[in-house]
Amino acid sequence: MEYIKRLFELRHVKVTGIVTGSGRSEKANEAEKKKLTELLAQKYKVTLHIDNDSVLCVESWAKAYKDYKLSGSDASWAQEIMGIIEEIDKNEA
Secondary structure, eight states, rough: HHHHEEEEEEHHHHOOOOOSSOOOOOOOOOOHHHHHHHHHHHHHHHHEOOSSEEEEEEETTTTTEEEOOOOOOTTHHHHHHHHHHHHHHHHHH
């Protein structure tokens, strides 16, 4: 996980946290889900979900998302992601 953070820092992208994993082992009740959603929306304007073939940008305040497809090339994967992040950053300004 540290290598992901360093990759972003190399491009001067401020990273406040990285979450990995496929799910939770215990089920959360509706009140906990609502509270967590509100806390995330307050703290993070945009959440990125980076996968092998796409980057999902979730705007928590607007309850909207945009899916950016990647070419699938190992050689350009990181560069494509950095380009997407730069585009998102320009759109927020």
